Amino acid sequence: MPKNLSVKFLPALNQEFLMKESEYFRYFGLYFKFFQIFSFVFSWIILGTLPSEAAEISRTITLRANSPDLMSVDFNSETGALEAIRFQGENWTVDGDSFMPFDLNQGEKDTRNEQWIAWNNTEFLGLEQPTSTSVVLKYRAGSWETRLTWFWDEKREMLGRKMKVRWTGEKEVKIRSFWWRFPTFESDSSAYFFTPGQFPPKKTLISEMTGKNGAWERPGIVQLSPKRTAVFFVDYHDPQMDQGGTEIERKGERGVQATQVFQIFSRMKPGDEQDLGTTYLWLLPMDAESVLLRLHEGYERLGFVVPKDRPKEFQNLLLYSFHPGGSIGSNMQDLGGFRKAVPFVDRMAETGANSVWMLPLEDRGIYWPRDYYRFQEGLGTGDEYRALVHRLHERGFYVMQDCVPHGGSNEFERAKLHPEWLVYDEDGSTFHYWCFDFNWPTWREYMKQVAKHYMKNYGVDGYRIDAVSGSKIPNWNPDIPYARASFSKLQAGFNMQRSIREGVKEESAVRGGTLAEVGADYFGIVSDAIYDFSGCYHVFQAARAQAPKQYVSDLRRWLFECRYGSLKGLLRLRHSESHDSLRSQY
Numbered sequence: 001m002p003k004n005l006s007v008k009f010l011p012a013l014n015q016e017f018l019m020k021e022s023e024y025f026r027y028f029g030l031y032f033k034f035f036q037i038f039s040f041v042f043s044w045i046i047l048g049t050l051p052s053e054a055a056e057i058s059r060t061i062t063l064r065a066n067s068p069d070l071m072s073v074d075f076n077s078e079t080g081a082l083e084a085i086r087f088q089g090e091n092w093t094v095d096g097d098s099f100m101p102f103d104l105n106q107g108e109k110d111t112r113n114e115q116w117i118a119w120n121n122t123e124f125l126g127l128e129q130p131t132s133t134s135v136v137l138k139y140r141a142g143s144w145e146t147r148l149t150w151f152w153d154e155k156r157e158m159l160g161r162k163m164k165v166r167w168t169g170e171k172e173v174k175i176r177s178f179w180w181r182f183p184t185f186e187s188d189s190s191a192y193f194f195t196p197g198q199f200p201p202k203k204t205l206i207s208e209m210t211g212k213n214g215a216w217e218r219p220g221i222v223q224l225s226p227k228r229t230a231v232f233f234v235d236y237h238d239p240q241m242d243q244g245g246t247e248i249e250r251k252g253e254r255g256v257q258a259t260q261v262f263q264i265f266s267r268m269k270p271g272d273e274q275d276l277g278t279t280y281l282w283l284l285p286m287d288a289e290s291v292l293l294r295l296h297e298g299y300e301r302l303g304f305v306v307p308k309d310r311p312k313e314f315q316n317l318l319l320y321s322f323h324p325g326g327s328i329g330s331n332m333q334d335l336g337g338f339r340k341a342v343p344f345v346d347r348m349a350e351t352g353a354n355s356v357w358m359l360p361l362e363d364r365g366i367y368w369p370r371d372y373y374r375f376q377e378g379l380g381t382g383d384e385y386r387a388l389v390h391r392l393h394e395r396g397f398y399v400m401q402d403c404v405p406h407g408g409s410n411e412f413e414r415a416k417l418h419p420e421w422l423v424y425d426e427d428g429s430t431f432h433y434w435c436f437d438f439n440w441p442t443w444r445e446y447m448k449q450v451a452k453h454y455m456k457n458y459g460v461d462g463y464r465i466d467a468v469s470g471s472k473i474p475n476w477n478p479d480i481p482y483a484r485a486s487f488s489k490l491q492a493g494f495n496m497q498r499s500i501r502e503g504v505k506e507e508s509a510v511r512g513g514t515l516a517e518v519g520a521d522y523f524g525i526v527s528d529a530i531y532d533f534s535g536c537y538h539v540f541q542a543a544r545a546q547a548p549k550q551y552v553s554d555l556r557r558w559l560f561e562c563r564y565g566s567l568k569g570l571l572r573l574r575h576s577e578s579h580d581s582l583r584s585q586y
Contacts, residue, residue, distance in 0.1 A: 196565020
C-alpha cells in the first residue's frame with residue numbers, strides 16, 4: 001500500500017471523474033475505489049491486521065528495550081529524525097528538536113581541500129527495523145552511503161550506536177575525522193557536567209556554559225536533574241573503535257547536547273566500507289554523585305575489567321628505578337655494569353623498595369634499541385646479568401626490565417630488512433625515531449619473543465613497557481594488514497600490550513606481569529598496571545601553587561573520583577618524578 005494516500009489515490013479519482021464513459025461505469029469505478037479504502041481502514045482499526053506494506057503509513061517507528069517500560073526510542077520514518085528517548089516512561093529529550101546526526105571529514109593533509117560532507121548535503125534514504133530492539137537509518141551524503149544503527153543492548157541495559165560508511169565515488173579519498181550527535185536532552189537549573197579524575201576537580205553548570213566541555217579518557221557524566229543522569233561511554237572493547245571522546249554544550253535555555261568525536265583516518269577506495277565503532281548511553285534515575293558510585297558497574301557491563309590473572313605482587317609494588325650502567329646524569333657510566341651493580345642491591349633494599357625497574361639494557365642505548373638481543377656496550381655478559389637478577393631475587397625484589405617496542409631508528413638494519421614494520425606518513429616518508437607500527441602483526445610477534453627471551457634466559461619477572469599507547473602517527477602505508485590508518489594508534493596500543501603480556505604469561509603464568517607507560521584508564525584491561533601521569537605532572541605539582549586547605553580538599557576529591565570513576569581495582573604507578581620529568585621541588 002502506498003505511503004501517502006492523498007498523493008497516490010486522489011489523482012486516480014480525479015481521472016475517474018473526467019472519463020467520458022457512461023455514468024454507470026463512472027459510479028461503479030468510484031464505488032470500487034471507495035470499497036478498497038474502506039476495507040483497508042476497517043482491517044487496520046477493527047481487526048488489527050495490515051498488509052505487509054501498511055506499517056510504513058505510520059510516521060513513528062519505535063525501538064524498545066526487551067522490557068518496554070524501561071526504554072523506548074521514537075524515530076520519524078519519513079525523515080529519520082529521532083523524536084524522543086523515553087526512560088521509564090518519561091521523555092528525556094526536548095520536543096521538536098532538530099539536529100544533524102553525524103558528519104565526516106574528508107580530504108588531504110594540510111590543505112584547504114578538507115571538508116565536512118554532511119551539512120546541507122545529506123539525503124535520508126529510509127529506515128529499517130531488523131528487530132524490535134534496533135533501528136537502522138540510511139543516508140547518502142555526496143558519494144558516501146551510511147548506515148547509522150541504534151540498538152538496545154539487553155545484557156548491558158544501555159542504548160548503543162554504531163556506524164558503517166561506504167564510499168561510492170570514482171577516486172580514492174581519505175577520512176580525516178568523524179562525529180555523531182545525540183538529540184538535545186532537557187535539563188533543569190541544577191544540571192551540570194563532569195568527568196571523573198580532573199584536577200582541580202570540576203563541575204560545570206550547564207547554565208553557565210559558553211563553549212564545549214569534553215570527556216576524552218573517562219565517561220562524560222551529565223546530571224540533567226536531581227533524578228536524571230546520562231553517562232556517555234566509548235566502547236574501547238570494540239576493535240573497530242578509534243580514540244575519541246564526548247563533547248557537552250548548552251543548547252537553548254534548557255537543553256544539553258552531546259557530540260562524540262573520533263580521530264578516524266582511513267584511505268577509502270571506490271566500494272570500500274568501514275565500521276566506525278560503538279558507543280553507549282547509560283541513563284539512570286538518580287543524581288550524578290550517586291551515578292559516580294555506580295560507575296564500576298557500568299564499566300563491568302561493558303567488559304572493562306582488570307586482568308583476572310594479575311600477579312599478587314603488583315598490589316603492593318614499591319619500585320626502585322635504576323640502570324646497571326649508572327645514573328642518567330652520567331649517561332649510564334658511573335656505576336659500571338652488571339657485576340658492579342650486584343653490591344648495590346643491598347643499598348636498594350635499605351630504601352624499603354620491593355621491586356626493581358631496570359631501564360633499557362639493549363644495544364645501542366636506553367630507549368634507542370638497535371639490537372634487542374644484545375646488551376649495551378660496557379654492561380657485561382649474559383652470565384653477569386643473570387647473577388644480578390639472581391641477587392635481586394635473593395633480596396626479595398620483583399624484577400622488571402624496560403621493554404621498548406617503538407623499534408628505534410629507521411636507519412637500523414631491522415628497518416631495512418622489514419620496511420613494512422615502519423609507519424608511513426601520507427607523503428610516503430618514515431620517522432627517524434619511534435618509527436615502528438605497533439599494530440603490524442609480525443612486529444608484535446617479534447616483541448613478544450623479545451619479552452619471552454629475557455624471562456626465559458635471565459629470569460626477569462615482567463616488564464615496564466615504554467610509551468605503548470600506540471604508534472607515533474596513523475600508518476598511511478596502503479598495504480597495512482588492517483582496516484584503516486588510525487588503527488596504528490589506539491588499537492595498536494591495545495594489541496602491543498596484549499602481545500607482550502601474552503609472552504610474559506607464557507613464561508610465568510602466575511608471577512609474570514606488565515606495567516604499561518600509558519595514562520588512559522581503559523588500557524587497564526590489557527596491562528596489570530598503568531601510569532598516573534596526572535599525579536606526577538599536575539596534582540603533586542599543585543601543592544606548590546595552591547593554599548594548603550584548598551589543595552587538601554582538591555586532593556581528597558580527586559582521589560575519590562579516581563577510585564570510583566575508573567575501572568574497579570585499577571592499579572596506577574603514582575610517582576612525583578621520574579627520569580622523564582623535571583625534578584620535583586617542594
